[in-house]
Each structure stands twice: as C-alpha cells, then as structure tokens.
Amino acid sequence: MAHLNCDESYFMYLFGVTEPGCYGTVDVASGSTTLFVPRLPSEYAVWMGPLLSLDDFKQKYEVDAVYYADEIDVKLGELNPSVLLTLCGPNADSGLEAKPANFKGIEKFVVDSDILFPVIAECRVIKSPAEVEVLRYVAKVSSDAHKRVMKNIRPGWHEYQGEAEFLHHAYSVGGCRHVSYTCICGAGTNSAILHYGHAGSPNDRLIKNGEMCLFDMGANYNGYAADITCSFPVNGKFTDDQKLIYNAVLAARDAVCGAAKEGVSWVDMHLLANRVMLGEMKKGGLLQGEVDEMMSAGLNGIFQPHGLGHLIGLDVHDVGGYLSHCPERPTQPGANRLRMARTLMAGMYVTIEPGCYFIEPLLNKAFADPNLSKFLVKEEIDRFRNFGGVRIEDDVLITKTGIDNFTLVPRTVEEIEAWMAQ
Amino acid sequence: MAHLNCDESYFMYLFGVTEPGCYGTVDVASGSTTLFVPRLPSEYAVWMGPLLSLDDFKQKYEVDAVYYADEIDVKLGELNPSVLLTLCGPNADSGLEAKPANFKGIEKFVVDSDILFPVIAECRVIKSPAEVEVLRYVAKVSSDAHKRVMKNIRPGWHEYQGEAEFLHHAYSVGGCRHVSYTCICGAGTNSAILHYGHAGSPNDRLIKNGEMCLFDMGANYNGYAADITCSFPVNGKFTDDQKLIYNAVLAARDAVCGAAKEGVSWVDMHLLANRVMLGEMKKGGLLQGEVDEMMSAGLNGIFQPHGLGHLIGLDVHDVGGYLSHCPERPTQPGANRLRMARTLMAGMYVTIEPGCYFIEPLLNKAFADPNLSKFLVKEEIDRFRNFGGVRIEDDVLITKTGIDNFTLVPRTVEEIEAWMAQ
Numbered sequence: 001m002a003h004l005n006c007d008e009s010y011f012m013y014l015f016g017v018t019e020p021g022c023y024g025t026v027d028v029a030s031g032s033t034t035l036f037v038p039r040l041p042s043e044y045a046v047w048m049g050p051l052l053s054l055d056d057f058k059q060k061y062e063v064d065a066v067y068y069a070d071e072i073d074v075k076l077g078e079l080n081p082s083v084l085l086t087l088c089g090p091n092a093d094s095g096l097e098a099k100p101a102n103f104k105g106i107e108k109f110v111v112d113s114d115i116l117f118p119v120i121a122e123c124r125v126i127k128s129p130a131e132v133e134v135l136r137y138v139a140k141v142s143s144d145a146h147k148r149v150m151k152n153i154r155p156g157w158h159e160y161q162g163e164a165e166f167l168h169h170a171y172s173v174g175g176c177r178h179v180s181y182t183c184i185c186g187a188g189t190n191s192a193i194l195h196y197g198h199a200g201s202p203n204d205r206l207i208k209n210g211e212m213c214l215f216d217m218g219a220n221y222n223g224y225a226a227d228i229t230c231s232f233p234v235n236g237k238f239t240d241d242q243k244l245i246y247n248a249v250l251a252a253r254d255a256v257c258g259a260a261k262e263g264v265s266w267v268d269m270h271l272l273a274n275r276v277m278l279g280e281m282k283k284g285g286l287l288q289g290e291v292d293e294m295m296s297a298g299l300n301g302i303f304q305p306h307g308l309g310h311l312i313g314l315d316v317h318d319v320g321g322y323l324s325h326c327p328e329r330p331t332q333p334g335a336n337r338l339r340m341a342r343t344l345m346a347g348m349y350v351t352i353e354p355g356c357y358f359i360e361p362l363l364n365k366a367f368a369d370p371n372l373s374k375f376l377v378k379e380e381i382d383r384f385r386n387f388g389g390v391r392i393e394d395d396v397l398i399t400k401t402g403i404d405n406f407t408l409v410p411r412t413v414e415e416i417e418a419w420m421a422q
Numbered sequence: 423m424a425h426l427n428c429d430e431s432y433f434m435y436l437f438g439v440t441e442p443g444c445y446g447t448v449d450v451a452s453g454s455t456t457l458f459v460p461r462l463p464s465e466y467a468v469w470m471g472p473l474l475s476l477d478d479f480k481q482k483y484e485v486d487a488v489y490y491a492d493e494i495d496v497k498l499g500e501l502n503p504s505v506l507l508t509l510c511g512p513n514a515d516s517g518l519e520a521k522p523a524n525f526k527g528i529e530k531f532v533v534d535s536d537i538l539f540p541v542i543a544e545c546r547v548i549k550s551p552a553e554v555e556v557l558r559y560v561a562k563v564s565s566d567a568h569k570r571v572m573k574n575i576r577p578g579w580h581e582y583q584g585e586a587e588f589l590h591h592a593y594s595v596g597g598c599r600h601v602s603y604t605c606i607c608g609a610g611t612n613s614a615i616l617h618y619g620h621a622g623s624p625n626d627r628l629i630k631n632g633e634m635c636l637f638d639m640g641a642n643y644n645g646y647a648a649d650i651t652c653s654f655p656v657n658g659k660f661t662d663d664q665k666l667i668y669n670a671v672l673a674a675r676d677a678v679c680g681a682a683k684e685g686v687s688w689v690d691m692h693l694l695a696n697r698v699m700l701g702e703m704k705k706g707g708l709l710q711g712e713v714d715e716m717m718s719a720g721l722n723g724i725f726q727p728h729g730l731g732h733l734i735g736l737d738v739h740d741v742g743g744y745l746s747h748c749p750e751r752p753t754q755p756g757a758n759r760l761r762m763a764r765t766l767m768a769g770m771y772v773t774i775e776p777g778c779y780f781i782e783p784l785l786n787k788a789f790a791d792p793n794l795s796k797f798l799v800k801e802e803i804d805r806f807r808n809f810g811g812v813r814i815e816d817d818v819l820i821t822k823t824g825i826d827n828f829t830l831v832p833r834t835v836e837e838i839e840a841w842m843a844q
Contacts, residue, residue, distance in 0.1 A: 019622045045783050046727055049615040049623050164594035172586035177624055193471040200441045201471050202599055305468055361467050 073105025301333025495527025
C-alpha cells in the first residue's frame, strides 16, 4: 500500500544520476551511453561544493561519454542518428504524462516519442540481478526497522513515535534518507483508514492499551522502494478477536505465497486471497453461507476494498501494470482496484498485501444491501465495529517455481508475541 | 542558513488549515472569517478517514463560518462585497509569484490583487504572542535535538547519522514531523560548503577523528520553523586552531547579540559581525593590516560570503525582507547576500548566523587580488585550507531593549566540551 509516484524514475533507472538538470542518451545499436550535464557558474561551488568535472561525472556514473547540456544538439548531431527516441507515456497510477526531453536544436532531428515508452516500461517490470540486490537490501533494512518499532512500542506512545522509530533505524543504520511513501501508522480504528497518516491525519493519535497497530512503512535506497506492513497488538499480546482477524489475513497471505509463481494470473491470486480470508471469517463465526456466493456478490470488496498488491521497484507503484499489451483492469469490486491484471513472470517484484478492515461506510452499505447482508452475522460483526483493520504486506520476487520473500519480520501470532516479549 | 520556501505559508498564516483544496476569506471590516472546503466523494472516507463535516471544520479551525468550495461564488455574493482582495506578490527568495485565488464565478466580483500582499507580508514580519509561543517551542525542540546529536556523535559516524539523530529527537520527543529545510551536516572540508547536504552530496561522508562538524538543522512545528547551527569538534575537544576560528565567530555572534534591538540597522549588524570576526582573525595571526581597510576592500565577503541572517517564521526565509517601503538590497560583497536591509523592530524574529569558512575558490580569488592578498598571512591561511568552516546560528526575537534568544545550546568552547564529555 502506498501513494506516491515520480516519473523521474525512468531517468534514475537508466542513469542513476542524482544531480538536477541532466540529459542522457543510450545508442540503441551499440548500447553506449552519454550524459549531458549542466554547465554551472563557478560561484555555485561556494554554495554546493566543488564542481564535478566531466571526467568526474564519467567515473561516478560509469557512462561512455559526458558533455555539457548546452552542447547536446551539436554532440548528438555528430552521431547523425536516424531518429531520436524520447520518453513519453502515461503513468497508470496518476494518469499524468511523462514529458519527453526537449532542448534547443531538437527540431533538427527526427524525433519519435511513441516507440520508447512501452519498451522501457516493460524492461523495468523484470528486475535485473543488480536491481534485485538493492531491492533485497532495502527490504531488509525496512524489515529490521519494523522489528525495532515492534520491540520498543508500548501503550501510551503516539502513532508518530512508531514512524519516528522506523525512520531513525532506516536512516541511521540503513543509510536510507527517504521513505518511499508517507508512513501509515494507524492504531485502533485508524488502522482501517487505508491511506491514514496524510497531512490531515498525521499519525497523531495516542495508542491505547489493547489496540491493534497497522504500520505500513518502507524505506528507499538509491531510489528503490520497500513497502511493508506489519499488524500487531500494541501491548504485544493478541486477544482472541485480534487473533481471529489476524489469522484470517495471514491465511490469505500464506495461500498466495504458496501459489504465486511464473505463469499464474495476478487476478487469480487476488481472488484466492479474498476467498481464503472470507472462509476463515466464516469459520470464526462472522460470516454465514457459501464463500463462492459471497465472492459472486462482491462481499470481498467490503472487507478488502483494495487490490492484493502491485509491482514495486523505483516507483512504489511501479510501472508496467497496464501497458497496451497487458490484460485490462478487472471490473469486480476489490479486483477493480488492482494495479495490474497480468500473468506473473519470473523477475517481477510485487507486494502481497491482503487485508481485512471494518470500515463504517462499507459495513453500512453491506447491511443495507440484501445480497450482501445475508452473509453477515450481525451481532458478531457489530462487536468488531471499532476493531480497525489488519494488513500483512510482503515484498516478493516472482520466480519460475514460486516466490523469494525479501520481507523478514515475525509473521505468525506466536512469532510476533515472542519478538515483542523480548 | 536554509533554502526552502512555500507560498502556501500565507494560507497557513491566516487559517492554519492542513487539508488541501480550501479557500478562506477574512471580512476586513468585521474581522469575521470564512472557510470554503472541498465537497469530497463519500468513497474518500475509505481511503482518507471519516470526512469532516462543515461543523467539524468550524470547530477545528475556529472560523466564523464554513461552506463548500463549490458554493463560494454564491456565498460571497450574498455578502455583496465592494471588492475582493486576493493575495498575489513576489517571493523575494525564489522570485516566484504567489498565484491569486481563482474560482468559478469570480468574474462577477470587483477583484484587486495589489492591495493585500504588502499588508499581509508586513503583518507576518511582526510575530504575535501566539506565534512567539510556537516559535519558542520549535526552537527548544531543535536545540534539544542538536544537544542530543552533540552528546552521541563520535568519530566514525557518517554525517547522515547526525541528521538521523536530530530528526528522531525532533519527531519522537517534539512531535515535529518535518524539518524546515534540508539538513546540512558537513564535517571536515564539507563544513565550508554553505548548502551542503543536497541530493548530490547527501551528508554521506565518514567523519574522521579531529574534524570539525557544522550541523545546520531546524525542526518545523505546525508550519513554524527553527534554523539553528552548531559547530563543534566531532571528538568533543577543540584543538587550538579550532578554538581560534570558533572563538572568532563566537565573538561576532556575541557582539551582534549585545547590540541588536529595535531601531538598529540590520546591515550595521552584518558589518559589526564581520568587523569583529576579522579583528579576531588578525589577533590570531591569520590577517594583517587595518580591519577597516579589510572591510573597505571586501575581505569580509571572502570569509563569510553569506548574510548575517534573515527573518524567520512560517517560511525559513520569511517574508518581508524587501517590501517596496523597505531599504533596498546592499551592494557590498557579503552584505549583498542579506535577505533584508531593514531597521529592526520589536517583534521581528531573525537568525543571527555569522560564519567563517576556508573556501578554496574564494581564497584563491583573494590571493590573486593585491587589494585583498595584502591582508592575508599566507603561511597561516594555508594551514587552514582543509579546515572547513564554522557557523554559529541562533534564532532570536528582537525586543525594544535587545534580543530574546530562543536557541538553548552550549555555545562557548568550555560549554561545548563539558556537554560532549558527559
């Protein structure tokens, strides 16, 4: 779960450059790379530090050549390219268009801004070994930061103290200056607010003894994201009700972790998670009737209004979910929030994040709809109205035979209780 | 020292609203206030939490009336105003214009976008008692965070671990989610890079034993900024050279703290600080000749290329420095970087931040200029080429008789050594 995006990530993907104002080219035939950097006034050194020479840039970013950006038209002209492919395409998350590169003199070239985008976006979907190494690192740092929060938290903390603890570990120990999205640290009923923690509700409530916490936080390293959610009781000991909901979500997560692999449909995984979760809730006495009928009626979208997960990489909601050659967005409630409907491929990196929430307006809607209310055991559901929610979110690499889970945190009730008791 | 600005601070100043998409009006004759808030779709509640009612907004922000933003033209029309004053004016820091409010139906009103800006900007220059309370708080939190860094730091830390320590204290103890600007944590030669810590140099160097640290960091509380710099040896013990430079800057700071009050010119304070510092450097054997002649020649701008300080409030570089009724920007080196040239008034809140830096390109420039090089004792200066710099920055309220210093950190060599030895 996350809500942030940045189209600069394409430039980060290709060149890894952190200085502003640069251009970069890749010669498609030879693979040779060129960086064009701004020519900065010498006074800049006083405020920003010694200026990098062209050779410094070349060494720092391991490109084949570096020139000043004000000579880009001349230097590109010398290569006499048949066509310049510039990057331009929609972000499926924000709907915004990445703007293609532009510079003085570009009108002298044949420019195509259609070809490149889907090709590069598809490249980004399958993670390289180097990317996998960084993603594994940032997931480990984020896992450890979550573990530190769980170990230190106690009733009487404000929610933001959990955020502060996470940020401190991620930065001080992991070297992660930024997080990948605004931290979601909801306790009690706030744990059922899917994007809690925003400026209007900045994780500022006191956490009371007996409440569940849903902490969704992920560090960022060199642009690469983690996106991990841990749900746990603030006092370290699950009540029976908390166990029931937590284990329903855990069963959904375990089912997906056992079934996901190359060749499997992501939409099927979403539906599997929902089906398992509703089955557990039925066993727990909250629901009645046939799970298949609940699914057909859309009850899954009441308790988990969001998708099972999303591609993740340089963008938290990474690119490539709905490219033109991919299956279109499903229409069923819940599944219609999925950020991709593709068949999984080895090398895809995704979040698996089933959740179960007691959200007032959705419960009211379900009770008002006879097609849904017939599945609800009212007196049981009513007992959970102030429960909040549970989400379990892992970041996993898809392989030919299964998954490689980069998230290393206590997950079962027993593991969590043991860890928090230390 | 800081580099960030946001024109939303005018809206924060008048209404304190954290939710996006709002408009606000103040009836100039009566002082009555109205907030216009977006009408959000009910599904929003699932993602962002329970929607605030109009009455919730009224209570939260203590305004006289609240309506939906889509009825702003109707509700304003009922008041039949002779003119709507909208806010539009330049930011002296960024040069950007604040965009005036606009809405469907505004063409039915007489609108003036000239009158309001200088009036509100001038209001913001003099802090109210309520603002002073918040500013005192955020300066205290930031001071304590700096003290924690100084107490825990040791050789072998990376610079960013100082940043992480500051952020953690400010958030976890002080409730400050944000800082007011990108943290500057320079050690060794990096301490002479005035805006070090930016994305291209993100405080990522190892701090070696014997180095000076220059840490410039300020938390933000409810929009209000602190902007504090502490300079200290990483191992807690000043060398004689470090003492010499530090005490030269401290003498400049003490001179200004003793002289600043209502009625005094800020430009005079800048020149006083420079003069005292150069005098101390002369005493220390780095400079030779008459201090007045050094000042006339512009040597002060070599060792302190930035201004003495700036207004601070909701913006780190707060508004009101160069309004049309104020003295214009000076032209002398160093003083030309001042962000205001006004006569001080009680209620102004400013940083006092003298500094002394050994910056290669500026030293080379000075040595190449006979009008400057004659003051430099070359063998002494050369010894300091890799020293870096020292800055001491306090946030102070100007009063009729002097200053009220909100920054509470160890400042003398003895105080710093005692604090870091604990």
